Amino acid sequence: MRSPSPPHRRAVTAGVTAVAALMAVVPAGCGTSRRPEARAAKPHSQPPSKLVAAARPIGRGPGFETTPRGPIVGHCRRMLGPRYGVHVEVFARNRVVLFPAGIGARAPTTGLDGRVNEARCYGELVTLDPTGLVLVRPETHPTLGDLFRSWGQRLSSRTIGAFRAPAGTEVEAFLNGRRWRGRPASLPLRRHDEVVVEVSPFVPPHSAYAFPPRT
Numbered sequence: 001m002r003s004p005s006p007p008h009r010r011a012v013t014a015g016v017t018a019v020a021a022l023m024a025v026v027p028a029g030c031g032t033s034r035r036p037e038a039r040a041a042k043p044h045s046q047p048p049s050k051l052v053a054a055a056r057p058i059g060r061g062p063g064f065e066t067t068p069r070g071p072i073v074g075h076c077r078r079m080l081g082p083r084y085g086v087h088v089e090v091f092a093r094n095r096v097v098l099f100p101a102g103i104g105a106r107a108p109t110t111g112l113d114g115r116v117n118e119a120r121c122y123g124e125l126v127t128l129d130p131t132g133l134v135l136v137r138p139e140t141h142p143t144l145g146d147l148f149r150s151w152g153q154r155l156s157s158r159t160i161g162a163f164r165a166p167a168g169t170e171v172e173a174f175l176n177g178r179r180w181r182g183r184p185a186s187l188p189l190r191r192h193d194e195v196v197v198e199v200s201p202f203v204p205p206h207s208a209y210a211f212p213p214r215t
Contacts, residue, residue, distance in 0.1 A: 056203060059095030063162030068103045069152035074124030074140055076106055083126070083135035084191040085215030088147065089206065090132075091198035092163035099134075103127040103151050125150060125189065135215065136189055144173065144195060145185025155185050160199050169200040177207025 058064070090097040102109055104126035105119035115129040124140040125147055127133065136142060148155035155161075157170050165171055173180040173187050174196040180187050184197055192215075196205035 056091060056094060056096050059093065059097055063092070064095065064097055066097075066151070066153065066161070067100055068105075068127075068150070070103075070148075070150045072104055072106055072121075072123035073142060073146045073150045074137070076121035076123050078121050080122050080126065080135070082138055083215060084138055085211045086134045086136055086189040086191070086193050086195060087209035087211070088132050088134055088144070088189075088195045088197070090160060091196070091203040092160055093199075094201050094203065097161065097163075098130045099127050099132050099151065101127055101129045103134075103147070123150065133212075133215070134189060136191075142189050143185060144187040144189060144197065145183075147189065148185070155197070157183060160197060163199050165199050171197065171199050172202070173197045174205035177205055 088099065090099070101111065101114055101116045102119075104123035105116050105128075106121045106123075107119070109116050109119040111117045117128075124137040125142045126135045128135065134147060145155055148161075153161035155171070158165050160171055171184050173184040175187060176194050187195060187197075189195070192209075192211055194206055194209045196203075198205075
């Protein structure tokens with residue numbers, strides 16, 4: 001039985017937060033009656049326009065709120081071991097579809113605040129939290145299709161999970177900001193790649209991700 005609450009209840013906010021402006025520093029007048037001159041305040045720092053364009057709210061309801069229900073991909077090992085990171089984003093109906101924590105982790109699992117800290121064993125690709133960060137065993141060569149299979153969701157040229165492409169459109173996949181021309185399921189999950197898969201309407205894909213240390 002899983003101890004963490006479903007990841008969507010503690011989902012990480014998908015919007016982009018502007019950087020706070022630095023306050024002007026006014027030097028103290030030491031040994032003089034002359035009033036110190038106030039330095040001009042620095043302008044507010046704005047997030048990159050591409051990040052703003054790609055920001056979408058997290059989807060709610062059927063199809064958006066999921067739990068892992070697919071098989072473990074590859075050999076399930078007791079220790080997580082060395083891993084590299086791949087970041088995967090999914091968009092449908094102009095909303096974010098969150099990857100749940102626990103993909104590739106065999107129950108029983110334990111954790112805190114939606115993050116998996118321990119599991120019976122781990123497959124070759126794992127999600128420990130709902131941020132889209134996928135941890136991959138280095139000697140393996142999984143694909144986006146393997147990730148969706150372990151998640152228990154469909155992925156084809158017409159379907160992402162519970163969402164089907166409108167007539168005249170198809171599922172689009174992007175690798176580091178560039179359109180993937182093959183089948184979405186065939187896209188490889190390589191170290192520090194930024195992967196976006198979406199179904200209409202179009203969401204401008206991110207081209208990079210700030211990976212945590214040691215991934």
